[in-house]
Amino acid sequence: MNREKLEEKLREYHQEHLLLYYDKLDDKGKEALSAQIEKVDLNIAALIHKDNGLAGKGIVEPLSGMERKEINARRDEFEAAGIQAIQEKKVGAVLLAGGQGSRLGCEGPKGKVNIGITRTLYIFEQLFQNALQVVEKTGAWVPFYIMTSDKTHEETIEFLKENQYFGYQEDYITFFMQEMTPSVDYEGKLLMEAPDRLSLSPNGNGGWFSSMVKAGLLEDVQSRGIEWLNVFAVDNVLQRIADPVFVGATILTGKDSGAKVVKKAEPGERVGVLCKKDGKPSIVEYYEMTPEMLHEKTPEGELSYSYGVILNYLFKLDKLIHILNTNLPIHVAEKKIPYVTPDGEYIQPSEPNGYKFEELVLDMIPLFEDCLPFEVVREEEFAPIKNATGADSPDTARALLKLNGVIL
Ligand SMILES: CC(=O)N[C@H]1[C@@H](OP(=O)(O)O)O[C@H](CO)[C@@H](O)[C@@H]1O
Numbered sequence: 199m200n201r202e203k204l205e206e207k208l209r210e211y212h213q214e215h216l217l218l219y220y221d222k223l224d225d226k227g228k229e230a231l232s233a234q235i236e237k238v239d240l241n242i243a244a245l246i247h248k249d250n251g252l253a254g255k256g257i258v259e260p261l262s263g264m265e266r267k268e269i270n271a272r273r274d275e276f277e278a279a280g281i282q283a284i285q286e287k288k289v290g291a292v293l294l295a296g297g298q299g300s301r302l303g304c305e306g307p308k309g310k311v312n313i314g315i316t317r318t319l320y321i322f323e324q325l326f327q328n329a330l331q332v333v334e335k336t337g338a339w340v341p342f343y344i345m346t347s348d349k350t351h352e353e354t355i356e357f358l359k360e361n362q363y364f365g366y367q368e369d370y371i372t373f374f375m376q377e378m379t380p381s382v383d384y385e386g387k388l389l390m391e392a393p394d395r396l397s398l399s400p401n402g403n404g405g406w407f408s409s410m411v412k413a414g415l416l417e418d419v420q421s422r423g424i425e426w427l428n429v430f431a432v433d434n435v436l437q438r439i440a441d442p443v444f445v446g447a448t449i450l451t452g453k454d455s456g457a458k459v460v461k462k463a464e465p466g467e468r469v470g471v472l473c474k475k476d477g478k479p480s481i482v483e484y485y486e487m488t489p490e491m492l493h494e495k496t497p498e499g500e501l502s503y504s505y506g507v508i509l510n511y512l513f514k515l516d517k518l519i520h521i522l523n524t525n526l527p528i529h530v531a532e533k534k535i536p537y538v539t540p541d542g543e544y545i546q547p548s549e550p551n552g553y554k555f556e557e558l559v560l561d562m563i564p565l566f567e568d569c570l571p572f573e574v575v576r577e578e579e580f581a582p583i584k585n586a587t588g589a590d591s592p593d594t595a596r597a598l599l600k601l602n603g604v605i606l
Pocket residue numbers: 403431468469470471483506507508509558559560582584
C-alpha cells in the first residue's frame with residue numbers, strides 16, 4: 199500500500215498517528231510498516247467493547263467431574279481405548295510454546311529454560327521425555343505441532359534441531375506461529391514499538407487452532423487421519439502428553455472434549471476453574487472469579503469450585519473445524535507496554551499504560567457439546583513453572599520431578 203492508501207485506511211479507525219515517522223523511513227522501513235498496518239485488525243473499539251470474560255455473566259454453578267476413584271476403577275478399559283486411538287494415529291499433540299522465559303530470567307523461548315542441577319534439563323527436554331513414554335508404550339509416534347510466536351519462532355526451531363528434538367522423530371514435528379495483535383494506549387490508539395513497527399503481542403493461547411489453520415496445517419492434520427488434538431502448555435514439566443487413559447476416558451464417555459483438572463490446593467490458587475455456565479461446562483479464569491466463588495463451600499466443607507484446570511485439553515477435530523469461525527471473547531489486559539514517543543524516544547513504562555488483547559483456549563470449552571473434567575493427581579501431573587522463585591517456580595517443579603523419579 200502507498201502512503202495515500204494507508205492514510206485512508208487509518209483515518210477510518212482514527213489511527214493516522216501510525217504514519218508520524220513514515221516520511222523519514224527508508225524504503226525497507228516503509229514496506230515493513232505498511233505490511234503490518236495491512237495485516238492487523240484496526241477495529242480496536244470493537245475489541246475493547248467485546249464480551250470480556252465469563253465470570254459474573256450468566257448463571258455459574260459448580261460442575262462435578264470424573265474423580266480418581268472412578269478413573270481407577272475403569273483404568274484398564276480407558277487405557278486400552280486410548281492406546282488403540284494412538285496406534286490408529288488418531289491423536290495429535292499441540293504444544294503451546296509461544297511464551298518467553300523473561301520472568302524466569304531467561305530471554306528467549308520458555309522451553310529453553312534449564313532446570314537441571316547436576317546436569318542440564320531443559321523444559322522442552324522434559325516434555326519430550328514425557329511424550330516418549332507414550333511412544334514407548336504404544337509403539338506409535340504422536341505428531342507434535344509446536345506453536346511458537348513471532349519472538350520465539352527461529353530460536354525454538356534452532357534449539358530443538360540442535361538437540362535432535364531430544365530423541366523425538368523429526369518427521370513428527372511441525373512448527374507454526376501464533377498470530378499477533380496490536381497493543382493500544384488507554385485512548386485506544388495503537389502503540390508503536392519503533393518508528394517502523396507497531397507494538398504487537400501474541401494473541402493469547404485461544405488462537406492456537408485458527409493459527410494452525412492459517413499456517414496451512416489443517417490439511418496435514420487431516421491427511422494424517424488425526425481425530426483428536428491434545429493441547430497443552432509448555433510450562434508444566436509433569437505434563438502427560440496424549441495420555442492414553444485420558445484419551446480413552448474422553449472417547450468412551452462419548453464427550454467431544456476433555457480437560458485435565460486437579461483439586462485446588464487453596465482458594466487463591468492461580469488456576470482457571472471448571473464450572474457450569476448456563477448449563478454448559480465452562481472455565482472461569484482465576485483473576486475473573488468473584489470472592490464468593492473462590493470461597494464457597496459444599497455442605498461437606500469442600501470448595502464448591504474445586505477443579506483447577508492444568509492447561510491440558512483434548513479436543514475433537516471435527517468440532518474444532520465446526521467452531522473455527524466462532525468468535526471467542528476477547529480478554530482485555532492492562533499491561534506495561536514499551537512505546538516510542540512522537541519525538542522518537544523509546545519509553546519502557548514502569549506502570550501499566552495500555553491494553554493488550556487475548557483470546558483464551560479455555561473459552562473454547564463452552565463451544566463443545568460436552569467436556570469431561572478428568573481429575574489427575576497433582577503430585578504426578580502438575581508442576582508449573584511460572585515464577586522465578588516461590589510458588590510455581592523451578593524449585594517447586596524440581597521437588598515434584600524428584601518425587602516422580604527424575605534425576606536432576
Ligand atoms: C488462559 C489460560 O489458559 N490460563 C491457564 C494458565 O494460566 P497462566 O497464569 O496464564 O499461565 O495455566 C494455568 C495452569 O498452570 C491454568 O489454570 C489457566 O487456566
